Amino acid sequence: MVREGSSIDKALSVLEAIAEHHRVTDIAAATGISKSTVHRILQSLVEWGFARADGTGGYEPGPRILTLAGRVMARFDPARQAAGALRALHERTGYTTHMAVRNGDEAVYVEKLEGRRPYQMPSRIGMSLRLHSTAIGKAILAQLDDEEVRAIAARTGLPGLTAGTLTDAESLLAGLREVRERGYAVDDGENVSDIICVGAPVLDHTGQVLGGISISALVMDMTRAELEQHAQEVMSAAREVSMAMGAPLIQPTP
Structure with a gap:
């Protein structure tokens, strides 16, 4: 009206x-x-x-x-559109904040805000990341159907990067079902053994997954209670970024 x-x-x-x-x-x-x-x-x-x-x-x-x-x-810059929400998430949590966009069978970092901690994450803008072992990657995969995930797994091979990496398609799919239910993904030392990340998907103007955002910290620097609290903040920021990308109205996760 x-x-x-x-x-x-x-x-x-x-x-x-x-x-x-x-x-x-x-x-x-x-x-x-x-x-x-x-x-x-x-x-x-x-x-x-x-x-x-x-x-x-x-x-x-x-x-x-x-x-x-x-x-x-032609002039659209996802990182610029997401800048406000990413800065706000960074200020609220103090952790390193990332945004990445999907690029075929991987994703690429387009923004990074370093955390207020006495250490730095080994990531950089322009760096590619695997989908099966990262929080942003799993948030992206959770928006795809099982057959597409299996096809990606067949092409990439799901290499084990740490002892916690999911290296077979069925285990990955089971984990992705949990991601869909709760609305966020966790990388608990699956990509780098001592780093934990929480990520949520970003959708584009068609409602399809564009990429994701995350916060990252050393495992010893984020408790489970803090993870749950910050997951809600990451999802809220991801909804805000998605809206900035023109996505259809996204209702908050209950």
Whole structure:
């Protein structure tokens, strides 16, 4: 619904509605705007190229939307969009904070904020990370179906990096089911033996997984109680980042 009397809000509401609705009647019902006003707005959108008649009496998004989206995405920087949420998470926890985006069968760090501790994590922006042994990686894998995870496992081989690394596909899948249920992933010395990480997925404008964010510390520097507390903060930050990426509204995990 739009605020009464706001022509800009009404036009934007109609523009958003034609992504899912085609008939004037349905658009009017979805937006709460009268059919006559919806029809008038649609005519203007057609003239501007943001909508087009579909030949059956309905409307659909026009080519100018794609042109505009292409220009925006060409300049889109995930790290910049996530900067505020990452800084806030870093300030709240004091731990090293990362963001990585998926790149095929791995992920790549695009942001790192060093923790307020007398040590540094052995990570860097531009460094690749494995999906099966890291918190961000497992958060990403948990958003995929089992067959895709198995295909990735077959290609990468799931090498054991520490004594705690999950090195077979079925054990990994079982762990990912737990990740889906609770909303976050944990790397408890699975990638580097003395480092613990908590990660959550970041979704893009299509609702698909883009990457993830995490906090990292030495195992001796984060208790289980602290892990549970900070996991909620990581998930909250990941939802905020996802919204900044244009993801559909994500409800908090109960």
